[in-house]
Amino acid sequence: MTLTPVSTTHEDSVTGSLGAAACGGERGVVVSDNPWSVALLAAACRVSRATLARRFTALVGAPPISFLTSWRLAVAADLLTDPNSTIGSAATQVGYANAFALSAAFKRVYGIAPTQYRRQAKTDQAVA
Numbered sequence: 001m002t003l004t005p006v007s008t009t010h011e012d013s014v015t016g017s018l019g020a021a022a023c024g025g026e027r028g029v030v031v032s033d034n035p036w037s038v039a040l041l042a043a044a045c046r047v048s049r050a051t052l053a054r055r056f057t058a059l060v061g062a063p064p065i066s067f068l069t070s071w072r073l074a075v076a077a078d079l080l081t082d083p084n085s086t087i088g089s090a091a092t093q094v095g096y097a098n099a100f101a102l103s104a105a106f107k108r109v110y111g112i113a114p115t116q117y118r119r120q121a122k123t124d125q126a127v128a
Helices: 010-022 038-045 049-060 064-080 087-094 099-110 114-127
Strands: 003-005 029-031
Touching (some): 038 049, 049 064, 064 087, 064 099, 087 099
């Protein structure tokens, strides 16, 4: 686990939000290595897992891992609309180990496979 200062890039703004929400609104450090876990965030904030989950959910409206999963899949969905992006590259960019892991999570949350999503997005762009 690496603790790093919060910066202003898009990716870091989200991880900064995780760190800020997890630590009761205090900004300054975020957990920057994968895999993310409530235990790692709690340790970084020096609170129990239960306290972290309770504070984070109260501030953000979703448990920490649910929030992170939603964010990662939303970014992956955006990446999949780029014809030059592969499922594997999107997976790597959002922190999944491989295309299979991203595909499984994507289908579980969105109800369709990333390839179907890409085709649908391409069709929607052509119509617009």
